[in-house]
Amino acid sequence: EIVLTQSPGTLSLSPGERATLSCRASQSVSSSYLAWYQQKPGQAPRLLIYGPSSRATGIPDRFSGSGSGTDFTLTISRLEPEDFAVYYCQQYGSSPWLTFGGGTKVEIK
Amino acid sequence: QVQLQQSGPGLVKPSQTLSLTCDISGDSVSSNSAAWNWIRQSPSRGLEWLGRTYYRSKWYNDYAVSVKSRITINPDTSKNQFSLQLNSVTPEDTAVYYCAGGVYMLGSWGQGTLVTVSS
Numbered sequence: 557e558i559v560l561t562q563s564p565g566t567l568s569l570s571p572g573e574r575a576t577l578s579c580r581a582s583q584s585v586s587s588s589y590l591a592w593y594q595q596k597p598g599q600a601p602r603l604l605i606y607g608p609s610s611r612a613t614g615i616p617d618r619f620s621g622s623g624s625g626t627d628f629t630l631t632i633s634r635l636e637p638e639d640f641a642v643y644y645c646q647q648y649g650s651s652p653w654l655t656f657g658g659g660t661k662v663e664i665k
Numbered sequence: 666q667v668q669l670q671q672s673g674p675g676l677v678k679p680s681q682t683l684s685l686t687c688d689i690s691g692d693s694v695s696s697n698s699a700a701w702n703w704i705r706q707s708p709s710r711g712l713e714w715l716g717r718t719y720y721r722s723k724w725y726n727d728y729a730v731s732v733k734s735r736i737t738i739n740p741d742t743s744k745n746q747f748s749l750q751l752n753s754v755t756p757e758d759t760a761v762y763y764c765a766g767g768v769y770m771l772g773s774w775g776q777g778t779l780v781t782v783s784s
Contacts, residue, residue, distance in 0.1 A: 591770035599710070600774035612772060640715055644712060648769040653728045654702070656712035 558583050560645050560657035568665040576658045579645035584625050589648035592621055592630045595659075596641045604643075605630060605662040632662075640664050667691040668738045669764050677702075677758075677782050683751040687764030687775050693709035694740045694747055701767045703738060703749045715770035718747055719768070752781045 559582040560598055567640055579590070590608040593601035603612040605621035608628055625634045645657040673685035685703075699758055700719035706712050716728035718738045728736050737750045751758060759782045765771040 558682050589769050593771075600765075600777050601771070602774070603767075603770055603772050606770040617682070646712075646770065652714055653727055654704075654714040654715065654733075654771070656714070 557653060558585060558647055558649055558655055559580075560647060560655060562643075562657035562660045563636055564660060565658075566661045566663060568663050569592045569635055570665045571635050571637055573635050575630075575635055575639070575662055577630040577662075578658050579623075579628045579630070581626045581628075581647060585628075585647045585649065587624050588629060590617075590621075590623070590628050591648075593644045593646065594641050595644065596637075601644060635662070637664075667766050667773035669766060669775040671764055671778050673778055673780075675779055675781060677754055677780060678784050679755055679782055680753055683753040683754050683762075683780055683782075685760065685764070685778055685780070686746055687748070688744070688746045689766070690745075691740045694718075694745050695742050697721060698768075699766055701738075701740070701747045702765045702767065702771060704763045704765055704771070705758075706763070706782065708758070709757075713760075714773055715749070715751075718733055727764075745779070756782045758782050 561580045563578045592605040595601040609621045620631045642659045642661045644659050668690045670688045677683045692748045700717045701717040702717040716738050735752045761777045763777050764775040766773040
């Protein structure tokens, strides 16, 4: 089973700052099968980035994804008030077919 | 745009069966390019994928090892929906359950159902 480890656990930043979130896999992941989600309290996760750098429909271009192999990054270039949330990475591979990281909380400093 | 609407009870007694349904609009449960998943989320387990059903000339199911002996996911083509049954539940199965559509990533999600296992 591929384990995804996200860091940091919490990121304290101010609006307008840049956020860099990390996702490290225990084994190599195909870049096509790495995705990022945003989750706000009381809501389901929302797909942000897949493949690992394609934005989902309606996602603003301040969100970008990069990486390959075992190291992937989600970058939010300038934090807007609505971006403070929890972010998860997810990979698709052999059984179990989908696994998620533990999440990074981006909170207002 | 795919929309998913979940339904089912929020309270289940220990040892009984958890049953949830997910209605699909904007796509077909029988689509040859889609897959229909169940995921749960709890503070102790985080986001945990439970299983999926999909159609590729015939029906397939994949299940997580952690629940494989207790889970069934079924499509219902007449109602364009799919369902989750989890047998022999314990308090450790208490979680928010989501249905979601997607193969390699999950582009559409239901609203979530908090299911509490308690007597």
